[in-house]
Amino acid sequence: MLASIRSATLLGISGQPVQVEIHVSNGLPGYCVVGLPDAAGRESRERVRAALLSSGLEWPQRRVTVNLAPAAVRKTGSGLELAVALGLLVAAGDLPDSALDGIGVLGELGLDGGVRAIPGTLALVDALRCDGVREVVVPLAVAAEAALVEGVTVRPARSLGELRECLKGELPWPDPPDPPDPDPPDPDEPDLAEVRGLAGARRALAVAAAGSHHLLLVGPPGVGKTMLARRLPSIVTPLDPEHALEVTRIHSVAGLAPAGVLMHARPFRAPHHSASTAALIGGGSGGRIRPGELTLAHRGILFLDELAEFGPSAIESLRQPLEERLVRVSRNGATLDLPADVLLVACCNPCPCGMARRYCRCSEPQRARYRRRLSEPLLDRFDLRLAVEAPRPSDPAGPESATVRAQVARAVARQERRYAGRGWRRNAHVPARALEIDSPLSPSTAALERVIATERDLSARGIVRLRRVARTIADLDDRDALTDVDLLEAAELRQDVL
Amino acid sequence: MNETGITESVAAATLAGLQGATPHRLHRLFVYFGSPARALEAVRAGRAAEAIANDPQRAAITRRWQRTADPASVAAVLEQRCTRVWAARQPGFPFDADLPDAAAVLFAEGDCPEVLERPRVAIVGTRASTPPGNADARAIGRYLGEQGITIVSGLALGIDAAAHQGALEVGGGVIGVVETGLDIVYPRQHHLLYAEVRRHGFVLSENAFGVPPTRARFPVRNRIIAALCDAVVVVEATAKGGARITAKWATRYDREVLAVPGSRRNPAAVGCNELIADGAHPLLDPSDVLTAIGRHSPATGARPAGWGESEAKISRAARLLHAGMAGEPATLDGLVVTSGLAVGEVAGLIRELERAGRMERARGLLWPC
Numbered sequence: 001m002l003a004s005i006r007s008a009t010l011l012g013i014s015g016q017p018v019q020v021e022i023h024v025s026n027g028l029p030g031y032c033v034v035g036l037p038d039a040a041g042r043e044s045r046e047r048v049r050a051a052l053l054s055s056g057l058e059w060p061q062r063r064v065t066v067n068l069a070p071a072a073v074r075k076t077g078s079g080l081e082l083a084v085a086l087g088l089l090v091a092a093g094d095l096p097d098s099a100l101d102g103i104g105v106l107g108e109l110g111l112d113g114g115v116r117a118i119p120g121t122l123a124l125v126d127a128l129r130c131d132g133v134r135e136v137v138v139p140l141a142v143a144a145e146a147a148l149v150e151g152v153t154v155r156p157a158r159s160l161g162e163l164r165e166c167l168k169g170e171l172p173w174p175d176p177p178d179p180p181d182p183d184p185p186d187p188d189e190p191d192l193a194e195v196r197g198l199a200g201a202r203r204a205l206a207v208a209a210a211g212s213h214h215l216l217l218v219g220p221p222g223v224g225k226t227m228l229a230r231r232l233p234s235i236v237t238p239l240d241p242e243h244a245l246e247v248t249r250i251h252s253v254a255g256l257a258p259a260g261v262l263m264h265a266r267p268f269r270a271p272h273h274s275a276s277t278a279a280l281i282g283g284g285s286g287g288r289i290r291p292g293e294l295t296l297a298h299r300g301i302l303f304l305d306e307l308a309e310f311g312p313s314a315i316e317s318l319r320q321p322l323e324e325r326l327v328r329v330s331r332n333g334a335t336l337d338l339p340a341d342v343l344l345v346a347c348c349n350p351c352p353c354g355m356a357r358r359y360c361r362c363s364e365p366q367r368a369r370y371r372r373r374l375s376e377p378l379l380d381r382f383d384l385r386l387a388v389e390a391p392r393p394s395d396p397a398g399p400e401s402a403t404v405r406a407q408v409a410r411a412v413a414r415q416e417r418r419y420a421g422r423g424w425r426r427n428a429h430v431p432a433r434a435l436e437i438d439s440p441l442s443p444s445t446a447a448l449e450r451v452i453a454t455e456r457d458l459s460a461r462g463i464v465r466l467r468r469v470a471r472t473i474a475d476l477d478d479r480d481a482l483t484d485v486d487l488l489e490a491a492e493l494r495q496d497v498l
Numbered sequence: 499m500n501e502t503g504i505t506e507s508v509a510a511a512t513l514a515g516l517q518g519a520t521p522h523r524l525h526r527l528f529v530y531f532g533s534p535a536r537a538l539e540a541v542r543a544g545r546a547a548e549a550i551a552n553d554p555q556r557a558a559i560t561r562r563w564q565r566t567a568d569p570a571s572v573a574a575v576l577e578q579r580c581t582r583v584w585a586a587r588q589p590g591f592p593f594d595a596d597l598p599d600a601a602a603v604l605f606a607e608g609d610c611p612e613v614l615e616r617p618r619v620a621i622v623g624t625r626a627s628t629p630p631g632n633a634d635a636r637a638i639g640r641y642l643g644e645q646g647i648t649i650v651s652g653l654a655l656g657i658d659a660a661a662h663q664g665a666l667e668v669g670g671g672v673i674g675v676v677e678t679g680l681d682i683v684y685p686r687q688h689h690l691l692y693a694e695v696r697r698h699g700f701v702l703s704e705n706a707f708g709v710p711p712t713r714a715r716f717p718v719r720n721r722i723i724a725a726l727c728d729a730v731v732v733v734e735a736t737a738k739g740g741a742r743i744t745a746k747w748a749t750r751y752d753r754e755v756l757a758v759p760g761s762r763r764n765p766a767a768v769g770c771n772e773l774i775a776d777g778a779h780p781l782l783d784p785s786d787v788l789t790a791i792g793r794h795s796p797a798t799g800a801r802p803a804g805w806g807e808s809e810a811k812i813s814r815a816a817r818l819l820h821a822g823m824a825g826e827p828a829t830l831d832g833l834v835v836t837s838g839l840a841v842g843e844v845a846g847l848i849r850e851l852e853r854a855g856r857m858e859r860a861r862g863l864l865w866p867c
Binding site: 197199203218362363367485498 | 849
């Protein structure tokens with residue numbers, strides 16, 4: 001009277017295969033789940049029982065033990081319920097032992113016997129595939145998403161009763177739903193051409209998009225910092241298929257992915273400045289660690305408006321993830337590495353009064369206090385730091401997003417070619433040594449770099465950052481060699497703005 | 499010294515340290531009893547009420563003063579700190595004690611009290627100054643310091659500090675008039691500047707030791723600055739700032755007032771422009787100060803460093819960029835848009851101007867100078 005069904009649970013943003021074992025034996029009627037289920041897992045008894053009864057099946061009046069193996073891993077959520085229900089049918093002899101051989105089962109049950117969608121299907125199916133499963137039963141609503149995983153046959157399930165008959169071979173499997181059409185491009189998507197003036201800031205935006213350099217815009221309220229930053233998605237290159245799957249997986253776990261479509265657009269996350277440390281870098285308790293904004297913005301853009309208003313601990317917690325491009329979250333019983341390869345774009349005011357009239361009315365101590373909200377190490381993470389001011393109404397509008405996007409795409413293609421087969425893909429991530437070999441400076445340019453370094457009192461790291469930005473500027477202009485002008489521009493785009 | 503063995507200085511310092519010893523009451527005491535020492539004697543004998551006969555609080559004050567006057571401990575502190583005390587109408591008091599609302603007792607500490615013997619010019623302005631304003635204050639301080647004029651200012655942030663620093667750079671004499679007791683440094687980050695001012699001049703206060711800075715004391719202090727000097731130069735002043743108050747006192751004391759004109763867009767220049775509208779002399783060149791105090795400017799005709807065009811050669815493009823700023827601060831954005839050049843080219847010109855000393859960075863903006 002033993003059944004064993006393969007299923008999976010979420011661990012951070014990845015799936016963990018779980019073996020659902022059902023043992024039905026003689027004894028006092030009872031039901032007990034072991035193997036570290038969470039509250040939703042413990043409550044599953046009532047849903048499984050009602051679903052079985054609603055589907056016209058029998059609830060065994062015997063002693064039922066459900067074990068979720070491996071026993072030491074915390075199981076989260078309700079995605080194991082369908083496996084439990086099918087396991088009971090197998091254990092009761094209603095389904096043949098072989099009916100579920102090599103099949104993974106995912107899904108939550110409704111009291112009426114319906115099968116409900118679960119978050120993170122992509123990650124769960126992927127984990128089962130890696131575990132050798134070639135056929136999965138998933139809720140119909142997320143079947144299209146499960147189908148994004150290659151090499152797995154997806155069996156959509158609408159209800160427990162129907163699923164039982166399909167497994168017995170009495171009914172054909174329902175057709176998987178057609179994958180929804182990817183969203184047509186939004187004609188109202190904000191375009192760079194709507195922004196007037198701000199020529200330097202536009203340039204910095206293109207450099208940031210091309211080389212993945214973090215960007216800080218500092219200026220009075222209402223000059224268009226936010227407007228500009230929100231147009232960054234319109235000039236970045238789309239995700240390649242591998243990254244698209246990765247991003248869709250993360251967003252599916254967080255319950256944010258559009259069902260069944262790969263996300264080709266880079267994510268753009270703009271948390272409010274009241275966000276906590278856990279909200280930014282990820283957190284949670286027990287086995288349920290949730291990705292934070294940094295991870296949700298993975299391979300995309302993290303936009304922090306009003307940077308100086310964020311809580312000091314929240315904002316300083318970004319320092320290490322920005323450098324390593326991953327977040328290490330340690331909680332009771334689990335340490336997880338969450339990916340966090342983001343392009344950080346931040347805006348803030350230069351001082352409490354916002355320097356609304358160019359001439360600030362704040363006293364020096366007020367300004368100093370405001371400046372101290374952002375630590376030097378954090379400011380150092382920004383390769384591009386720019387002061388912006390209100391454009392005049394007569395200022396010309398710049399080029400359209402499409403034009404800039406083409407320029408950025410060309411610069412990205414140059415980098416992909418240069419860094420093919422290496423551990424990095426963008427100029428902002430090139431190690432110092434590789435930069436030296438790939439982009440040597442002419443003697444006169446190297447001399448200028450030394451002079452700038454002395455004038456600006458740059459550290460060794462500062463010089464590398466300068467050179468990386470210069471590299472991206474040359475890539476944007478489709479040039480191989482770095483020139484004096486590239487270095488000067490790079491230096492001008494990274495100023496002490498506060 | 500009189501028969502009790504208490505000097506006039508110790509007596510004046512003791513009286514100034516008493517609670518409720520306003521300049522007005524001190525003047526009355528000194529005049530009525532004839533000298534600080536005799537006034538102290540009378541106070542200790544419980545006769546203070548005779549001098550302040552119309553004062554509604556005279557009874558309470560007389561009792562309190564009689565109880566708290568302690569010349570011995572005051573003398574010890576004065577001796578230990580080498581503090582000079584000047585009382586109104588006594589030898590050494592640096593200005594006419596009969597000016598309206600004049601201070602009655604002044605405490606001074608510093609190595610060069612002789613800077614008082616030279617012509618004195620106050621340079622004052624707002625704490626919320628702009629970088630060009632600071633540069634101007636510094637240049638004027640430097641120029642006047644070279645001309646052997648003592649710079650009087652308030653040791654505050656912004657213009658005050660810049661003026662002192664300018665004078666100190668050329669070894670000029672300085673007087674810092676502060677609102678706290680002389681044992682307190684305010685603002686704290688100016689402790690090095692305080693030390694420099696003590697070495698090349700002195701710091702001056704009408705308040706006894708231990709008096710903390712309060713909002714109300716700053717404008718009161720400004721009347722001493724106005725009384726001490728022959729002319730007041732206001733470099734940058736907001737519409738309602740303390741520098742305006744100094745200028746008001748200067749007018750009342752019949753001192754010459756000069757103001758550096760500024761852009762109408764600059765809130766730190768509004769006060770100066772209003773002063774000029776009210777009849778202050780516009781300061782177009784630091785030598786205007788010499789004319790104002792009745793001295794002839796030196797015949798060399800050379801412009802002081804940091805004032806006006808510098809000699810460094812710059813390219814035509816850089817000059818055009820500088821001219822296009824029209825004296826206003828700008829960002830990279832603005833310069834790119836007005837010049838129509840590429841960002842890289844503008845970056846090169848900015849660097850050229852910076853190296854020639856024609857442009858300065860502060861608060862994230864580029865300021866032409």
